[in-house]
Amino acid sequence: MEQDFLLLLPIFFPMAAGILTLALAKAKMGRKAKLTVVFGALVLELLFTILCLMRGDVSVTLWQLTDTIRISFHVDTISRIFAGLSVSVWLLVGCFAFSYMSHEEHEERFFGFYLIVEGALTALSFADNMVGFYVFFEVMTFTSLPLVLHEMTKPAIMAGLKYLFYSVAGAFMALFGIFFLAGYGAIGSFQAGGILDASATAGHEGLLLASAFMMIIGFGTKAGMFPMHGWLPTAHPEAPAPASAVLSGVITKMGVLAVIRVVYYVIGPDILRRTWVQTVWMILTLTTIFLGSMMAYKEKIMKKRLAYSTVSQVSYILFGLSLLHPAAFIGAIAHVIFHSLVKNTLFLGAGAIIYKTGKTKVAELRGIGKEMPVTIWCFTLVSITLVGIPPTSGFVSKWYLATGALSSGTGVFSWLGPVILLISALLTAGYLLPVTIHGFFPGADYDYGSLEKREPSALMTVPMILMTMGAVALGMFPGVILNAASAAAELLF
Amino acid sequence: MDFVCNFPFFSIILAMFCGILSSVLKGPWAKRLCLFMVTAVLVMSSAVLAYTMKTGTSYTYSMGHFPAPWGNEIRAGVLEALTATGFSVIMLLSLLGGMSHIFTDVEETKTNLFFILVDLLMSSLLALIYTNDLFTAYVFVEINTIAACGLIMIKQDGHGIVAAIRYMVMSLLGSGMFLISLSMLYDITGHLLMEPAKEAVGAIVASGSYEVPLLVVIALMSVGLAIKSGLYPFHSWIPETYGYATPAASAILSSLVSKGYIFLLIKVFYRVLGYENVVSSKVINALFVFGLVGMIVGSVKAIKQTDTRKMIAYSSVAQIGYIYMGIGLGTKAGMAAAVFHIFTHAATKSLLFISAVGLYEVSDGKADYRSLRGSGYRNRAAGIAFAVGALSMVGFPMLSGFISKLMFATAAVQSPHKMVATILGLAVSTILNAIYFLRLVISIYSPAEREYGADMSHQASRKLKVASLLFIIVNLVLGLFSQPIVNAIDAGLSMFV
């Protein structure tokens, strides 16, 4: 295999930059100079990644861990989608954080780990086999932990601990799935349609399915799938807004990426089709979708509500994957991108509100649209997108998910799925739109006298506007994403 | 015969003479002599390792030139040399890391005693590794026991003596069983040297006679050495023993002494009893089951502890369980995994013991994990070292623990009957490990509940820093460059047969 060492650049450059930033904590430099370093690193990383993604399907072996296991990287369509998404979002949220983090301490620590996590994410997107993937999955967990417990208060530490325990437990479940399957060739390079050695697995189907299930549940922890979703609503309100944005918008997607790699690139969809694993998986995702929406609907605290919304929405993606059907797969991939943009904007909006007013409860946000019109307009547009009203992007992905479900031939689930998607969409409208409605139309008894302009700085609004535009525009012109997703799907089915 | 071939004998005798010489030296000189001895042993063992790797064969070295069935022999192959090298590295680093405590924990007039005991321990460990004669093994088992007992009680307080006597009682039970089993083996084979004894065992098995005595020998030998290495349910002496000794002693006891017996057991299995006979005798299944139970029980007990030292000690119970589980798998891959785990555990556990001291030194000397809050900031070197050790124990990729777990799992897949139990055991115990080790790491890095005075924020001594750094490097090497070591273990095990 030809070695393309350029591929290592977008993985290790941000890690090095992150360590440099951590080292800058004691340097006598102005805040501006330090942030310029971080900004430069984020922009360069975007350029490097794009450069790598345009080089075609290249590979590089970093390390030969043992004779049979190597840590290597390879770029394919799925890598392009996930790496492109994570580095772009990382830059935008980073810009927002420059302004937001000014009222927090230890900024260097935040940005240092922020950059290191970016390297881990790129590595995950590029990972070429299960062991390498697992290595960087753990690295991502451990380096994103400081982002969660940034404030170092007791609740923040408890939230961090919860995040850590859920992640580690999930990762170990997945690891033992890998161990089980290692003997059947599961640690070779990813390949569309699965790589298991058919002659070796014959007669071990029960074990195979059990390991697949363990890996789905284990990696599903990061994606917030029921019953391992508990960390999301605890971790989000405690983390600073940019951290919750990327946690929800990008890091949960790495759980999705893991599931894609396991199901479609290691085990192969054909082995799982019409087995108890698929059934249980579908039941779990549908439960998560419904429960997540219900909990979000009942939740009073803004960031917690958004966290439950993430739980529900990421399971849309997982439901799409669980159908093992091309159209649903395309819908799931599209929803990865759309949900990431939307949820980042929502969290940044909530962050901007906290930054300017300190309000955390939904009920306190009456009239907020008059005070921060740009923020709330972005919030409104992405809310509509998430609900899935045409012609926004949420509609496109949900359409694919629903048609996929209907033609997947999974019996009762082929109609139950779309029904639950519909109910959940209504609930989504129910928990997101009140913010807009009360924000813009506070009612007759609202005291307009105390109203003041509190629009945040351009550093905060521009990323939100860009992501909103992205979310809406991709809904009208979804061709690029759908083409990429169908290219990937064609190889798989 | 090349000159290098003398090195195993030289290292045993050098260690022993250093011990004798140290009895007339003052503490600091005994220390220098001891460090010199361990370094010399390290150099000689690496030379033997290089030599055996190059020639690709093992050799026997007959003492006093008496030929095979009568004389006393030393045997050196790749695995022996590798183990000797690994043990001397760990010994050196443990001494280095715990050095400052040796001189504060031990009465001033008796510091040279500590080094005498270390010298004797080193000598007996090397003898256990290299010997080719069962009765020599027994004698050195006893020397090892006495030296270890001395290390346990070197602090001269009530704790130490009670712990020492409990250790002695368990150990003597173990060596008694070992002694009677080797007498019986001598009775039925007529040999004490390993090679002729193995031939005789082969003949006995082929003829079908003496089935019951052979089974009794296998069982007594396994149980005797299992008691001495602290396999569940014979682990009751471990927590007190490891928990209260001076840190260097804890590190040496947990990572080397018990491993010496395990190595001897492996050697006896392969070189005397014949591994296939052991496997078919079903004794191995008992080791497997107790190993598994030990993995779980040790971890559960560790979770219940609040004292950090006891937590680490109970974790040793679990890790010994891992090793026996690997032996109990009854395949070569399982055995290779067990041997690799001997190294992993030795490198990691001594790192943990050495660095944990640095942490409770800066927390008013309290060792329960709640008092350790924020100690990772007060003593940075110890904090980082502890975190690395804990992550390695949990099985974080790139560190040694990950590779051993991977090897256990891969080995498990090859033995169908034990696969599910092994992997479930690994999974449960890994998660249990994660619970208490991560709880510790988080607690040493969470902000302290109160301010500590300036005297509680002193940084680690340079020796501790160097030792921790080297331990971390050893861990990384085992985690990243494992293949050559695994190959060497495989080659060594093949030479055993």
Add this chain to the structure above:
Amino acid sequence: MLAHLAANMEETASMILFGIGFTTLLLHKNLIKKIIGLNIMDTAVYLFLAAKGYIYGRMVPILTDGITDPAAYTNPIPDGLVLTGIVVSVSVTALMLSLTIRLYRRYGSLDLDEIVMQWRKEER
């Protein structure tokens, strides 16, 4: 069965003694009795070895009257083992006794359970 046991009288006796010694060392609470148990256990092994080494009607393995035929002498190796074993067991016994003296001075008791209880109390 009984005939076998009677024919191998020494071995039977040594196994019984080993069992007695082992259980005493394991189960007795009194430290001195534990040490006695240890000695019984070791002595049982020596009896076993000596019995195995002795061949009825042969001489002590010391060259006598110029007879060089090995068939005239008993096997000397078990005797050597017994001697080595005695040395080991003497040193271990000495160590155990010294530990016991220290414990007795400190805790005023020879009962291991009681000592451990006192020790736990001190810890608190």
